[in-house]
Amino acid sequence: MKIDRVKMPVQEPNIRNCNFNEVALGLDLQLAKIEASRCLDCKNPRCVKECPVNIDIPAFIKSIKEENIEEAYFTIYKSNILPSICGRVCPQEKQCEGACILGIKSEPVSIGALERFVGDYAITNNLKIEECIIENNIKVAIVGSGPAGIACAVSLRRLGYTVDIYEALHEFGGVLQYGIPEFRLPKSIVSTEINKAKTMGVNFFKNIIIGKSITINQLLNEYNYKSIFLGNGAGLPKSLGLKGENLTGIYFANEFLTRVNLMKANQFPEAPTPVRIGQNVAIVGGGNVAMDAARTAKRLGAKNVFVLYRRDMNALPARLEEVHHAIEEEIDFRLLLNPVEFIGENYQVKQVKCEIMELGEKDASGRRRPMPTNKFKTFDIDSCVISIGQSPNPIIKKATPNLEVDNRGRVIVNDYQTSIPGVFAGGDVVTGAATVILAMGAGKDAAIQMDKYIQTNKD
Ligand SMILES: Cc1cc2nc3c(=O)[nH]c(=O)nc-3n(C[C@H](O)[C@H](O)[C@H](O)COP(=O)(O)OP(=O)(O)OC[C@H]3O[C@@H](n4cnc5c(N)ncnc54)[C@H](O)[C@@H]3O)c2cc1C
Incomplete structure (x- = not known):
């Protein structure tokens, strides 16, 4: 049946x-x-x-x-x-x-x-798994406590390593903590899941920015880590590069979502960080981040939240479930529109001007390419959240000249090995913004390579 x-x-x-x-x-x-x-x-x-x-x-x-x-x-x-x-x-x-x-x-x-x-x-049911870890007393460092860092840390800990995770923020979990909203991923779940790594003996250090507080060189030479994993993600937002983009009321999704998820702006004034969005909110982009920003804006009390996307509904890169939920929550999808200018008054954004697009031939992504038509539409807005992608933050690269990165700032690796011997990388910092499970897979696989490297280079 x-x-x-x-x-x-x-x-x-x-x-x-x-x-x-x-x-x-x-x-x-x-x-x-x-x-x-x-x-x-x-x-x-x-x-x-x-x-x-x-x-x-x-x-x-x-x-x-x-x-x-x-x-x-x-x-x-x-x-x-x-x-x-x-x-x-x-x-x-x-x-x-x-x-x-x-x-x-x-x-x-x-x-x-x-x-x-x-x-x-x-x-x-508080299920606990006692793991038998045979200590090898070899120290390894992980930069970033997102899914890539956690997966790498757990795999190395299981092999007996002393694993220290360094996190720039005051909470652990990376995007799971500061990016994905509570209504999709409760933060109590994130903390409980991450605590499993703590129970296994992984050490977590917060408020430490590698590349500023401590350099990679120091980790290797002064702190005596035998290998390092860079799992510092892709936290630098891409800008549209448009006239008026610095007007008040225009946010990057990272900042907007961090204010709500990490700084609890939705509980303002009980929480100290506000976020002001008004009644008409435009969201630029069509991925998971854009869906999260749109649904968050709605929950903060905006009357009209609309997604501006330059392709059609079929090409939205967000998870199907998120799109479906956004539609049910009355998020408006205004498609085949590409913002070209923000118009303001007294430094406050008032309108977004968009070029109407039409679909052309398929591009490298297999989706039909959006083509400009030289026809325009303008919408009144009180705020706008830009969600068109992220790349890795350049802090570590700036402090580590011999770390090779590509023209988008992504760390170049060969089997997770970077250009610096003993320093490995995986997750969004290598691939650019991707997914939780791909980051975890990279963290796990990188751990195998790090173990091989350490065992081969033992004194
Ligand atoms: C809003 C949003 C929604 C998403 N939704 C989904 C989804 O539904 N499904 C899905 O699969 N994927 C989703 N993603 C993508 C997914 O979250 C990422 O691909 C994944 O988190 C990448 O993991 P990571 O460990 O490489 O990096 P991150 O999760 O970004 O973690 C990196 C960590 O490194 C820390 N760090 C950065 N620089 C330093 C430094 N110099 N020193 C110390 N620490 C540092 C950061 O603070 C951060 O905690 C979403 C992303 C966003 C932004």
């Missing part, structure tokens, strides 16, 4: 767009078992190959079917210590679920929802 894909319960759109509580409410055991029963347990599971950290997906789903959730958790934990996070934010439709055989004729198994269910079960 064909069983339909289970739908995850969510908060009603007109209720949730006024609060910051989590939108998707998760599956209970009964729903999880129904969804798990849809898995075909393929002999040659394509989902595992498409998972950047190669979780044994059929095995953990089988354990859910058998109601052995602890076993399911242990299976996932071997490959990924952050299941409650990845279950919530991975673009599953492009990875594991995209490869699910069931998806050819109907809907794929909801692997992400099941992963989240198992991760949340482990948190609620």
